[in-house]
Amino acid sequence: MENMKHETEHSIRLTSPEMASLWTSYQSDTMAICVLKYMLEEVEDSQIKTVFEYALELANTHIQTITGIFKEENFPIPAGFTDEDVDLTAPRLFSDTYWLKYLHVMTIHGLTGYAVALTTATRSDIRDYYTECNRSSTELYNKTIEALLSKGIFQRPPYISTPDKVEFVKKQSFLNGWFGDRRPLNSVEISNIFFNLNKDTVNRALQIGFSQVAKSNEIRDFMLRGADITFKHIEVFSSILHENDLPSALRLESEITNCIVPPFSDKLMMYHTQILVAAAIAFFGAGMAACMRRDLAVQYQRIITETQLYAEDGVNILIKNGWMEQVPQADDRKALAYI
Known part of the structure; x- marks a missing residue:
């Protein structure tokens, strides 16, 4: 049986x-x-x-x-x-x-x-x-x-005080961001901001490293553009934490050597960058869905839009160079009807 x-x-x-x-x-x-x-x-x-x-x-x-x-x-x-x-x-x-x-x-x-x-x-x-x-x-x-x-190189996320009691939100101002008094970040918002910031520091160092060793000028420019975009994201997330007297993530650019010999093909580096960008968009989206301050949601939305445009340019480079393997897709019934 x-x-x-x-x-x-x-x-x-x-x-x-x-x-x-x-x-x-x-x-x-x-x-x-x-x-x-x-x-x-x-x-x-x-x-x-x-x-x-x-x-x-x-x-x-x-x-x-x-x-x-x-x-x-x-x-x-x-x-x-x-x-x-x-x-x-x-x-x-x-x-x-x-x-x-x-x-x-x-x-x-x-x-x-x-x-x-x-x-x-x-x-x-x-x-x-x-x-x-x-x-x-x-x-x-x-x-x-x-x-x-x-090794003593893990940076723990920010600490905040333990609540004294259970509380409920009483005012719509809890959602304020642009006007009026802005409340401090809550633990969910801190968690997502620090998580995305930490990943951005790793991604930016990788993009800079890849820019040093890429064979193609087009790939090199794409990596440097990505590093610039990620730098802006790091600045945004860091400033939000600093406004709340919270620490930001440690940067990793100093961990890159001066190597200019490519350990990886341009194809691999482009694919790697694309999967990290796709993951970043997903995590930014999760952060936006969980935040409860309007200004944070707007920042996430802007970052997501900018990252999506960058990702689209990356896809075009992959297609142009014949590097983008096609994901299995549904049958085109109309096309089959006319074979």
């Missing part, structure tokens, strides 16, 4: 969300393998290296599992990224400190993606796979934060 049930479940086709999750995971994990291999060639700290080795082991396991599912489904294996997209002999581009903070942020992105993948999957084997991805990525997240704490 168990074998029959297993065979029946595996004869069910992949749904579009399952297909999307597996395809996206394949792209991200093949990219991660390239980046992690390079990291392991450059990292000197033994504790940090152990964390990266675990991350690489996970990424390789993911690719093996997804490839097996694709073969069972007669699904074409995506091109993704290969050893041609990384130069393991390239000099160090970032310090150990930066790479550890980078991996910490990327693990947060992975956990977010795996949660969505699990909750949109139906087939038991796909749910089992993403359940394991969530478990192992949580372990990786804990390893990164423990390493950051032990």
